[in-house]
């Protein structure tokens with residue numbers, strides 16, 4: 260296992276869920292962290308706690324990943340001790356709505372495409388020059404089972420995650436001679452705020468998604484991300500797909516009772 264000590268890891272969308280779990284997992288493993296999210300108070304708390312618990316350096320800042328200029332400027336103006344980003348974890352993303360295409364609200368399309376696709380591209384494009392210059396780096400995208408299969412009422416969310424899959428594959432080819440690895444971690448049912456956000460805060464509807472099974476947790480995904488980031492230098496993890504134990508595919512789920 261490669262050590263993460265003295266490495267700098269940038270995690271987007273780190274205020275909750277998978278991003279927050281990744282921050283703790285990488286902090287515990289000794290990496291210095293850059294964490295960003297729209298909710299500054301939450302990432303400040305997380306940063307303080309990680310510094311105290313693991314004694315690593317953490318730089319937390321407010322960032323809306325959909326604002327291209329903000330993404331670019333924030334990377335250009337990183338404090339000097341955080342400038343050499345070794346690993347980028349493109350985690351910021353969301354689903355909004357679960358409706359038949361013809362009943363769907365186009366506002367939610369914009370939100371998902373802007374965050375899941377364009378936001379990921381902005382962060383990746385802003386960080387890549389640093390990795391190219393240093394001839395070293397690893398980009399880990401948080402994809403989804405929705406990037407491997409389409410399912411009913413999920414046209415746009417599935418499209419954005421298929422885009423993440425395509426971007427991951429192409430970029431891996433583009434950087435193969437630059438000592439920069441590109442991976443995707445594709446999960447199924449993970450219980451975070453994901454479904455609450457998808458259903459505009461409806462707790463009951465959100466809970467029903469995980470009914471009758473034990474879903475994955477953010478920590479399960481962070482564990483896979485950490486595995487991916489710590490392989491010996493001759494190993495290239497292209498993708499990892501994780502499903503809940505009673506989940507066979509995006510749509511085939513065995514629920515008890």
Ligand code: 8X3
Nearest residue numbers: 403405446447448509
């Ligand atoms: C989340 C997995 O199946 O809800 O990316 O789309 S799913």
